Amino acid sequence: MNQDIFLVGSGLTRFGEWWDKSLKDLMDEAIKAALRSSGLSALEIDLVIVANMLAEVTNNQAGLGALASALLPHHPPAMRVEAACGSGALALHTACAFLESGRAKTVLVVGAEKMTDVSMDVISQALMGAADAELDAPSGLTFPGIFGLVAKRYMHEFGLTREELSIVSAVHHRNAAENPFAQFRTELSPEAVSESPLISDPLRLFDCSPVSDGAAACILSTSHKSPLRIVASQIASDTLSIAERPTIVSFPATREAMNRALLEADVERRDVRVVETHDCFSIAAVINMEDLGFAREGEGIKLYEDLYEGRASLFVNMGGGLKACGHPVAATGLKQLIDVGKHLSRASLPYGLAHNFGGAGATCGIHIVQNANV
């Protein structure tokens, strides 16, 4: 980073089904909470970046930059960034570039999604927009279908069992129980995951993150300070289509972004103790632990077993992850950064990491946060 960039404010709506709130209402709620937490006047915001994937389909709404800007009294310059489920991290990355360029001193990044107002057919098709419409969608695949293939292949290559995989969502649900912003605050046993309805073999209902409404907002600044500093912001791309990949049991974009993020932050992997990772499906969390380098190839589940048994030194998805906190697509990357900050402060740890991806690992964004109070 060529500038010191601080997370000076953050705000969340509770994730869930908000039939009485519009997309704009959700953005407004998160923005107001972020401004309150920052203590700044809205007039100090000189750029707004909105993260959103689905609003054209779910809300007949584009131009979300101007929509969000109009929620502030002075209508600052604004735009929307989209990278499917990785939109949040990509919007944060874009904000960092604007801050580093000197074009902005204080940027409001708001991610929002209103997914529950359309039918399951419509939302399933819209989410398939995160795969290649020419190469993947014609096979009749849905995203649970894609990650079902990923899980099947992973089990074939590494011997992961159905029972082992169920530990992942159990860990995430336990973590969500104390999170007031989580969509699901109920604990879930591994057995309940294994016995939940089959969605896309071998994935079951409780392996899958839900459809959610929600918004998350972060205020990043070079002119105002806080104990939480962004020390790395890296993104990487892979082919959008899984048909063009040599393997589907690892996501190289994560590996590339992680290597560059550690270099940029100049920290060792072992110094990063708090991780929010993109568990759109349970199998993704297992693979992510390996791609991020916190577990060896084929051994991601061992880390989750350690997490389940309370013997891991790493804190993973302390807010409940996408599975239990909810996954209003473009809000997720911002919520992850907020949760990393909260847990760093709570546990007095120095470094945390938010790992967000779009599609089946087609776009990855990683942010490393340093807690100066440690």
Place this chain on the structure above:
Amino acid sequence: MNQDIFLVGSGLTRFGEWWDKSLKDLMDEAIKAALRSSGLSALEIDLVIVANMLAEVTNNQAGLGALASALLPHHPPAMRVEAACGSGALALHTACAFLESGRAKTVLVVGAEKMTDVSMDVISQALMGAADAELDAPSGLTFPGIFGLVAKRYMHEFGLTREELSIVSAVHHRNAAENPFAQFRTELSPEAVSESPLISDPLRLFDCSPVSDGAAACILSTSHKSPLRIVASQIASDTLSIAERPTIVSFPATREAMNRALLEADVERRDVRVVETHDCFSIAAVINMEDLGFAREGEGIKLYEDLYEGRASLFVNMGGGLKACGHPVAATGLKQLIDVGKHLSRASLPYGLAHNFGGAGATCGIHIVQNANV
């Protein structure tokens, strides 16, 4: 600009109805043309920014950053920027910020839209995404409806006549006749405009830019040079809804972006001789000339009369504008920059300006280009 940013390559597809080409095909064609014109290897691209508004609806396709990145051999980091019809300029602005931050040295910006594969109902509703879905759409308005209101009010306030307004599209069609990339290369008399079918009183068919397929790509670089340098990149926002504006006969976001762009470029308005402006509807071009300061309030049409009679010192929409060159929404802002560059070179003039907006002037992006060969 805290860095010298050069337009080192550009490529276009012809705009039109391309039923045999996919969105990806169009992007690929423009990207290849841009790389050819730059003389650079694809491997020199270290960031891809895609401008697109409609692909979720028209192509079931999101994640366009990764989609475009996969067209290059090394899959560079990539994202999509959206600001309705202003997506192109906003993507260019974002590219400038990344270049100024030092995070990228050479950025490929590609704008693409594939609008003709869906029915007119679907595309009309999707384009209304550029207005406020809560405040404007429930009135039954379409975009021709919004600009019909704008034209009606403008005529009421300034006495513009239907016959005068018809000059605008006549000028644009004449300019397009020599443009091999234009959708419509037919000349059109003012009378033909006045007699074309009524769309939204007082606007007629030939006042309205068409539905188009097409792509445009620009390569911006700080490490490679060309005679064309970006000397200002400014954006501004207004309310997305016209219901929240004190007036609809002027777009303040244009005025704000223009003032800041002239300051940033440190040039006088009179030194800017080449202008590409956002004529989504003929009335918009008239208003834009006033908001950009090239005509006094209520007198934009006088400038168009001068253009029609060949006595203006300004060159406006030499590629045919949105009306005649076509308007594949997010490609437009990039095409404008390319056309400014072409005409600066052709006419040996020092400064040109691309003026792109989204919605009814809700988001505005202005780029000023300097031709170092003059």
